[in-house]
Amino acid sequence: MIRILKRLFCMMAQYKKRLYLGIVLSMINNFLGIVPIVCGVWVIKTILDDINGNTVLNQNFVFMLIGIIVGTILLRWLLAYIRATKQDSIAHEVTSTERLKIGDILKRVSLGFLQRKNMGELTTAITTDLAFFEMQAMNVINNIVDSYIFLLITIVFLLFFSPALGISALIAVIISSIGLQLIEHQSRKNSPIRQESINEMADEIVQYVRGMAVVKSFKQEGVASEGLYRAYKKSKDINIRMEKNFAPCDALHRFGLYMGTSAITILTALMALHGTMELPMALMLIVYSYVMFNTIEAANTSLHILEMLDTVAEKLQSIDNAEFIDKDGKDISINHFDIEFKDVSFGYDSREVLNHVSFTIPENTTTAIVGPSGSGKTTICSLLARFYDVKKGSIIVGGRNVKDFTCDSLLKNISMVFQNVYLFHDTIRNNILFGAPTATEEEMIAAAKAARCHDFIMALPDGYDTLIGEGGSTLSGGEKQRISIARAILKNAPIVILDEATASVDPENEHLIQQAISNLTHGKTIIVIAHRLATIENADQILVVDEGRITQRGTHKQLSVQEGIYKRFINIREKAEGWSIG
Known part of the structure; x- marks a missing residue:
């Protein structure tokens, strides 16, 4: 019991003066509860002594005792009120x-x-x-x-x-x-x-x-x-x-x-x-x-x-007591945004996902990452954003190891657009402003227009003040994707990660999303995870990942004539995109 009380007191240490004051007032209040009993007995004793002829009843004395009883009750109420105002809010705080x-x-x-x-x-x-x-x-x-x-x-x-x-x-x-x-x-x-x-x-x-x-x-x-x-x-x-x-x-x-x-x-x-x-x-x-x-x-x-x-x-x-991933990090500002993976290895628990991966992404270039499911593509992006720390090797951004940064100072340089978009149960306005809470109305609308979502937002009953369901459940997949891109555009980070951003949208929405992505990625360092040829064929370099290793690298033109996973990937995509009902 004492151990638990000490733990609770430690949790409330910031408010210990109010806590102890409340305990003292509560104890006094309890002791004062005896006073009416003592005074009541005294009144009875005085009356009995008068009946027995031992003393003459002094009415003033009896009224004084009754006054003490009433005064004690009022004092207890006052002490309980003071204790409540000083102490009861501690748990809430x-x-x-x-x-x-x-x-x-x-x-x-x-x-x-x-x-x-x-x-x-x-x-x-x-x-x-x-x-x-x-x-x-x-x-x-x-x-x-x-x-x-x-x-x-x-x-x-x-x-x-x-x-x-x-x-x-x-x-x-x-x-x-x-x-x-x-x-x-x-x-x-x-x-x-x-x-x-x-x-x-x-x-x-x-x-x-x-x-x-x-x-x-x-x-x-x-x-x-x-x-x-x-x-x-x-x-x-x-x-x-x-x-x-x-x-x-x-x-x-x-x-x-x-x-x-x-x-x-x-x-x-x-x-x-x-x-x-x-x-x-x-x-x-x-x-x-x-x-x-x-x-x-x-x-x-x-x-x-x-x-x-x-x-x-x-x-x-x-x-x-959870260990902060950036406990030794510092607020660092960088002025160039090239990326380098140096002999990076990583695994989830005992399952190895990346094995001695090394590559460089020059500033203001586009790098596409392709490979079979489970090969480690998304893991590469998660390590860059420092959602996890590498087991071996290092990741360098702007000449600094990502482990040198705090999470905030690293992620302010990175915008991410995911395949599975999550929007908050809030207004469209606040979901877009999540990318830059201090942005002006004009900047927010400009980002929405660049993301090709302004028109459908204005068609909604409350426009930007329309409340959307949890996870964006009241919007279509393409609409959610464009709002997430608007959020990323508003953030205006120099590094952009696109993780299968167009994988599950219909052709009409894909066209609008591709336009939005073009506005988002202009003049940035881009990493794209995608399966669609149109998304990756113009990349400055393509990295092919298989079983946690970089097995091929080069441009679309170079890799399309090499035997390997990428060429097979092209053939499969061409057959799939040329498929029709006979």
């Missing part, structure tokens, strides 16, 4: 900072990190887990810290007042603590399994929703939902198991507290009967025993939640 930090981390880690962490795990970390932390962290800290400090002082008070009462309370707390320790043990064992089931469930939901078109087209709703139902069942089973494990431990914890209350009630009653304790004082201690043990009774749920918060914190820490 920490959560907001953590979300921004995770966003920055995900931009600076290698794509290998994102592949090792499945989408469900990352999604729940940023949404469900942080929301859980946001709602529970402060309540748990207050409940546990207040309960134990309040209980410790109370036991000392009871021991001072009556050793028998103090020992009874201490025995009750020991029995209760055994139950709480068992609860903590069970929670520690089950919380990671529960977290795993939540991640799996989120991952299955994401996959099911994303694959809905495939599910419907093949009428495989039942098969596709099997994984989802398994994840639901796993989540249900672990939650039921946690409840079953929790119930007996909770029963032991409550049994100790109830026995403590009963013991104090019996002992005080006996003391009152034997005349060793006045009746009002006995009544106060009986009422106080319920208040005392109520504070610790709430700790069982808090300890259970505390273990779950520990699992959340562990998961967030694993993201926070």
Whole structure:
């Protein structure tokens, strides 16, 4: 428990003054809760003394006690208000900072990190887990810290007042603590399994929703939902198991507290009967025993939640501790943009993809990369953009190793247009401005016109302010591609990577996209991955990649007369493009 509280305090270290102030105010508030009980007993004692003829009832004294009770209630309200304003927002602020930090981390880690962490795990970390932390962290800290400090002082008070009462309370707390320790043990064992089931469930939901078109087209709703139902069942089973494990431990914890209350009630009653304790004082201690043990009774749920918060914190820490791919990088500006791969080797885990690849791309030239699927074409571009780091060799841009750059200072020189375009669930305007957020309206429209998408945008009901679906789902493939090119044009980076940018569009859109690409690539250093002859035959050089090696290089004219993969590629493309229905 103490270890977890220390971890939570470390997460909130930036706000420690407010955190400690809130804890102190909360403790004072709890202690003030005793005052109305003491004053109430005092009022009863004064009335009984008057009835018995021991003293004359002093109405002013009674009204003063009632005033103290009312004043205490108002003071408790004020302290609770101050504590809430100082402390309750801490979890929200920490959560907001953590979300921004995770966003920055995900931009600076290698794509290998994102592949090792499945989408469900990352999604729940940023949404469900942080929301859980946001709602529970402060309540748990207050409940546990207040309960134990309040209980410790109370036991000392009871021991001072009556050793028998103090020992009874201490025995009750020991029995209760055994139950709480068992609860903590069970929670520690089950919380990671529960977290795993939540991640799996989120991952299955994401996959099911994303694959809905495939599910419907093949009428495989039942098969596709099997994984989802398994994840639901796993989540249900672990939650039921946690409840079953929790119930007996909770029963032991409550049994100790109830026995403590009963013991104090019996002992005080006996003391009152034997005349060793006045009746009002006995009544106060009986009422106080319920208040005392109520504070610790709430700790069982808090300890259970505390273990779950520990699992959340562990998961967030694993993201926070992710190694930045550019941790040693510097903000570097370059003034020429030639590219060189020097004896580069790379693989995903144990699978080798590139093997001793070397080539040079002069500034302001176009290089086409062709080869069979899986040969390493896209990997070359990913390494250039430093989505991954090479295992051996080096990549030089503008005379500097890409490892010398920060990701931002490297990628500001590179625009990328992918085959599978991703647009954000936002307006068309904001999707284009993603390439240069500070661009003016005129610059944005000029980029859209150059990308041949201005006309279809203006035909939409809200023009540039039209909201598009997630991933650009409300637009056609060609429209999405042209918006992505407009984004790249607006960025105006000196190096442009085109990864199968026209591979899956229809002929009409291909013509418009080729015009857009011409506007994008004018006067740039270009790398093109493509299969269409029209896209690559005018390249300054063509690199043929096969099984992770450069097997041929040259111009279209040179390679088309050489025996090898490129010539076979030309023959296959010519046959495919000349194919017709007889």
